[in-house]
Amino acid sequence: MSRPAFAGAAAEPMLELQGVSHSYHARRANFERGLHRVLDDVSLRIHRGETLGILGRNGAGKTTLLRLLAGVLAPRAGTVWRRPGASCSLLTLGLGFQPQLSGRDNALLSAMLQGATRRQAQAFLGEIRDFSELGPSFEEPVATYSAGMRSRLGFSTAIMTRVDILLIDEVLSVGDAAFRKKARAVMEDRLTGDQTVVLVSHQEDQVAALCDTAAWIDGGRIRAHGAAGDVLGAYGAGATD
Amino acid sequence: MTFRHYFTLVDTMARMALKADAARFFFGYLWWVLEPLLYVAVFYVVFEVVLGNKRPDFLVFLMCGKLTFIWFSKSVNQASRSIVASKGLIGKVDVPKSLFPLATIQEGLYKQASVFLLLFIVLWFKGYGVSPGWAWLIPVVLVNYLMIVGLSLFGAFLVCLAFDFSMLISLGMIFLLFTSGIFWDVRGLADPAMTEAVLVLNPVAFIIDAYRQVLMEGAAPDLAHLAAVAAGAAALVAAGVLLLRRTSRFLALKAITA
Structure with a gap:
């Protein structure tokens, strides 16, 4: 496994996983349970300003990895460390909104749950509305939104509230082409900044364009971790096996 | 998360839920009082009109019990x-x-404020004037609130463990509706020992009776008893907060995989 070729590898670490394993009992039907082993002895370190791409097939454990990084879940084994005081936002599709609330209220609530005061959160709302291009729908309940509109709202809220660590689960692959382009542009813009990003994506070209480093997860283990180009090469070769 | 930020969030979430709730219904905010009143109406019809209650002031008696119990349940x-x-x-x-x-309890508290207002208006119309004794309402409402918070924290924990508990909790509320003297008078029981037993064993019955003592009789509730219920409820709240803090990520896993 090659080491990260990320230029800022000397920068301070923001997130670290050490020997993390995770599994959970899933309820299938009444009284029937199954054990899912999601991650198995995963270690990763992510530095300030780094953009890490996570590659892997469906069910490889990518979403669970992001939830562990966000501190939403605790690992069964190993440790998850996050720089104290660093704000962190997890962006996933569909979930995470209160469907009966308007886009505006959801954005306000999201910002406040990430630690912003009411006043600070209200100050972000204008930018969020503009960036999301939701127009009058911003005042409508999120339940009336299409998947693309929801992802636009989620992405805009996370990007405009300027959290230190942004964890993105597939959201960039939704929305229309114009918005995707804009989202990619603002992400590229942030690459030079201080924001640390972990991006889960199925799209290899997206990882190639946005990420410094990448990790390939397969069967709950890290198959490769290092410079994005190297990992993508290995992933491409592995996928055609 | 600071204390202040926490309570601002609770308040913000409650207000948003109220707004969303009102937008969903044609009658909007009117439902805050309409729903409890419909409950009162049903009970009034059954116990006064059909069964023929002997109490002259049954409507006020029923409203004092039912309107506060609905808040709780x-x-x-x-x-x-x-x-x-x-x-x-x-x-x-x-x-x-x-x-x-x-946040859910806060939402209920805002709604209940308007219900209390309605109750006061009815009491005033029925000739129960506002008296200095009504000041006892403050500690009674406070203790009632603590009971709600304490039970809700444990209830929320249990429902995370297994959704089946939500069934048991709603059944428990129906059980309490019948055993807490909502539509019958704890003090009107033939055996005084039974009255005492109900009030001691069921804090909900005690609180409902305390509301009536204050609002209808203008009298202070049994203060030693109220203090004991308050202490029990406060201990429950403290234990509940601790429990949810300790199990925060476990509950997240439970909620996500539920």
Whole structure:
């Protein structure tokens, strides 16, 4: 496994996983349970300003990895460390909104749950509305939104509230082409900044364009971790096996 | 998360829920008082019109009991489901899980303020003038609130463990509706020892009776008893907060995989 070729590898670490394993009992039907082993002895370190791409097939454990990084879940084994005081936002599709609330209220609530005061959160709302291009729908309940509109709202809220660590689960692959382009542009813009990003994506070209480093997860283990180009090469070769 | 930020969030979430709730219904905010009044109407028809109650002031008696009990039962029922109901948010951010029951309770508290106002108006119309004794309402409402919070925190924990508990909790509320002297008078029982037993064993019956003592008799409730219930409820709240803090990520996993 090659080491990260990320230029800022000397920068301070923001997130670290050490020997993390995770599994959970899933309820299938009444009284029937199954054990899912999601991650198995995963270690990763992510530095300030780094953009890490996570590659892997469906069910490889990518979403669970992001939830562990966000501190939403605790690992069964190993440790998850996050720089104290660093704000962190997890962006996933569909979930995470209160469907009966308007886009505006959801954005306000999201910002406040990430630690912003009411006043600070209200100050972000204008930018969020503009960036999301939701127009009058911003005042409508999120339940009336299409998947693309929801992802636009989620992405805009996370990007405009300027959290230190942004964890993105597939959201960039939704929305229309114009918005995707804009989202990619603002992400590229942030690459030079201080924001640390972990991006889960199925799209290899997206990882190639946005990420410094990448990790390939397969069967709950890290198959490769290092410079994005190297990992993508290995992933491409592995996928055609 | 600071104390202040926590309570601002509770308040913001409660207000948003109220707004969303009102927008969903044609009668909007009117439902805050309409729903409890319809309950009162049903009980009035059954116990006064059909069964022929002997109390001359049965409507006021019923309203004092029923309107305060609905606050209690609805809050505990809804707050108990609030963590599981917010699994979308819980899968995204690591926040104190007590936020969700507390916001639900806060929402109920805002609604209840208008219900209390309506109750006062009815009392005034029926000739129960405002007396200095009504000041006892403050500690009674406070203790009632603590009971709601304490039970809701444990309820929310249990419903996360297994959704089946939400069934038991709603059944428990129906059980309490019949055993707490909502439509019958604890003090009117033939055996005084039974009155005493009901009041001691069932804090809900005691609180309902305390409301009536204050509002209808203008008398102070049994203060030693009220203090004991308050202490018990406060201990329950403290234990509940601690429990939800200790199990925060476990509950997140439970809510997400539920």
